[in-house]
Amino acid sequence: MIKISRLAKHYGSIQAVAGLDLEIDRGEIFGLLGPNGAGKTTTFRMLTMLTKPSGGSASINGYEVTGDLLKVKKVIGVVPQHMNLDQELTAWENLELHGRLHKMPGERRRQRIDELLAYVELAGRAHDLANKFSGGMKRRLMIARALMHSPGVLFLDEPTAGLDPQARRNIWDLIRRMNSEGMTVLLTTHYIEEAEALCHRVGIMDHGRLIALGTPTELKKRVGEVVVEALNHGGNEYRFFADREQALRYAGSLADNVLIREANLEDVFVELTGRKVGD
Amino acid sequence: MVVLRRNFGKFFSSRLVGPLLYLVAFGWGLGRNIQVNGGNYLEFIVPGIIALGAMNTSFNAAGVNLNISRLYHKTLDEYLIAPISAAAFVSGKVLAGSVRGLIDALVILALAFLFGSRLAVNGWFFLVVLLTCFVFSSLGVVAAMLVNTHEDMANFSTFVILPMSFLCGTFFLPDSLPQVFGWIINVLPLTHASYLLRAIASGHGIIPLSLAVLAGYALILFAAGVAAVRTVRQ
Numbered sequence: 001m002i003k004i005s006r007l008a009k010h011y012g013s014i015q016a017v018a019g020l021d022l023e024i025d026r027g028e029i030f031g032l033l034g035p036n037g038a039g040k041t042t043t044f045r046m047l048t049m050l051t052k053p054s055g056g057s058a059s060i061n062g063y064e065v066t067g068d069l070l071k072v073k074k075v076i077g078v079v080p081q082h083m084n085l086d087q088e089l090t091a092w093e094n095l096e097l098h099g100r101l102h103k104m105p106g107e108r109r110r111q112r113i114d115e116l117l118a119y120v121e122l123a124g125r126a127h128d129l130a131n132k133f134s135g136g137m138k139r140r141l142m143i144a145r146a147l148m149h150s151p152g153v154l155f156l157d158e159p160t161a162g163l164d165p166q167a168r169r170n171i172w173d174l175i176r177r178m179n180s181e182g183m184t185v186l187l188t189t190h191y192i193e194e195a196e197a198l199c200h201r202v203g204i205m206d207h208g209r210l211i212a213l214g215t216p217t218e219l220k221k222r223v224g225e226v227v228v229e230a231l232n233h234g235g236n237e238y239r240f241f242a243d244r245e246q247a248l249r250y251a252g253s254l255a256d257n258v259l260i261r262e263a264n265l266e267d268v269f270v271e272l273t274g275r276k277v278g279d
Numbered sequence: 280m281v282v283l284r285r286n287f288g289k290f291f292s293s294r295l296v297g298p299l300l301y302l303v304a305f306g307w308g309l310g311r312n313i314q315v316n317g318g319n320y321l322e323f324i325v326p327g328i329i330a331l332g333a334m335n336t337s338f339n340a341a342g343v344n345l346n347i348s349r350l351y352h353k354t355l356d357e358y359l360i361a362p363i364s365a366a367a368f369v370s371g372k373v374l375a376g377s378v379r380g381l382i383d384a385l386v387i388l389a390l391a392f393l394f395g396s397r398l399a400v401n402g403w404f405f406l407v408v409l410l411t412c413f414v415f416s417s418l419g420v421v422a423a424m425l426v427n428t429h430e431d432m433a434n435f436s437t438f439v440i441l442p443m444s445f446l447c448g449t450f451f452l453p454d455s456l457p458q459v460f461g462w463i464i465n466v467l468p469l470t471h472a473s474y475l476l477r478a479i480a481s482g483h484g485i486i487p488l489s490l491a492v493l494a495g496y497a498l499i500l501f502a503a504g505v506a507a508v509r510t511v512r513q
Contacts, residue, residue, distance in 0.1 A: 048360060049359075049360070050356060050359055050360070069362075070362045073360060073361065073362040074362055076360075078356075078360050080353065080356055082353040082356075084352055084353040084354045084356055084357055085354075086352075086354055086357075087352065098357070098361070101357075101358065101361035101362075101363055102361060102362060103362070145357075
């Protein structure tokens with residue numbers, strides 16, 4: 001569905017993305033993780049044709065993102081990180097505008113708007129201005145907007161940033177529901193639990209490169225499934241083990257307080273990128 | 280357009296204030312004792328005020344809005360992702376700006392009528408107003424795409440739009456200025472807009488050269504706007 005090969009972008013001497021190779025299959029939910037400045041958003045912008053790559057190539061559904069712009073635009077739906085609904089238009093009008101931009105015929109457009117507003121549970125608020133909506137509702141409306149022209153791939157950049165836990169789960173359910181209906185989803189996030197709960201596969205980016213790729217379970221296996229956290233003098237120390245027995249033996253040898261637990265994707269992430277997320 | 284309909288009341292009344300002040304200050308206040316080319320000063324400045332009103336309104340409507348939507352609301356991305364051409368996008372923005380400029384011109388015309396000015400208004404007059412709006416909406420789009428902060432956008436207005444408002448044959452003829460200024464002013468599009476409007480309003484008919492200059496500006500700025508939208512993807 002999405003094929004990326006040696007994709008690169010540099011701004012002057014800064015390498016934002018340094019030769020990315022990646023394939024995403026049809027029907028997959030793929031998560032791109034990485035600390036701030038790792039190149040996730042730049043990759044995202046190149047795939048959605050908002051930024052021109054400096055090198056390499058990427059194709060979506062067989063269409064090159066540097067070549068068949070109009071064809072690519074028809075098969076992708078994009079939900080940007082920044083809330084970019086037209087604040088002076090109602091929910092309904094925002095969708096109508098998108099439909100018109102995609103040259104959808106009138107009858108079909110209206111039908112699709114009603115369908116989607118119901119789908120994202122905003123049918124009752126169709127004629128309220130977008131700036132009256134809560135964060136979660138705005139995000140759902142943006143997803144509805146991206147779905148207007150029935151794309152085959154949905155790009156979501158930080159889809160739940162700044163949302164409360166309920167709104168967040170709501171968005172997750174929506175993403176899962178769309179995926180079960182055949183949508184390929186590519187999302188970026190730095191909420192590890194989001195990637196773990198949602199994604200079939202994740203890729204971890206750092207300094208513009210892909211440093212790990214696999215299912216969350218595979219990645220956890222890679223660093224060790226059991227973690228021993230030694231709580232000594234303010235700074236925690238982490239050690240990873242393949243099974244509990246080894247972990248227990250190590251924990252027994254420590255004088256400090258210890259915590260033994262299952263590894264999560266955050267451990268993988270920190271272990272691989274060498275710093276806490278968000279630094 | 281939908282937005283315009285919703286905010287029409289606010290838009291309409293705010294458009295009233297500027298021209299009203301100009302007319303009171305320059306038409307009644309200063310203009311009582313002034314004769315320009317043997318005519319009444321009010322009749323002299325109304326075409327000038329229409330030209331500068333059309334310029335300001337269409338520049339702000341197209342330019343400032345687009346600049347904010349590009350840098351602050353990021354709504355521009357939505358249009359860039361949509362399968363529409365840069366030319367279609369720029370046309371939309373320019374037309375939306377022009378409609379607002381045209382409304383502004385009509386407001387001023389109505390006010391001037393109340394103040395007692397009698398102008399010969401015909402189809403050419405509106406064509407020139409529309410062309411002026413088109414020129415400055417396009418300039419607005421170009422500026423909005425190239426200028427990267429709201430502050431610089433305001434600076435652009437201060438350094439480009441504001442001087443034109445006062446100097447380009449709107450309130451006085453540039454003949455009285457040193458010749459170098461005269462030359463510079465004669466190159467600027469607003470000068471030709473106010474000359475044309477004044478000539479038509481006083482029944483002298485159109486000035487082909489000025490019309491050609493305005494049309495030339497319109498074409499060049501529109502093309503520049505399209506090019507700017509195309510190159511915004513870096």
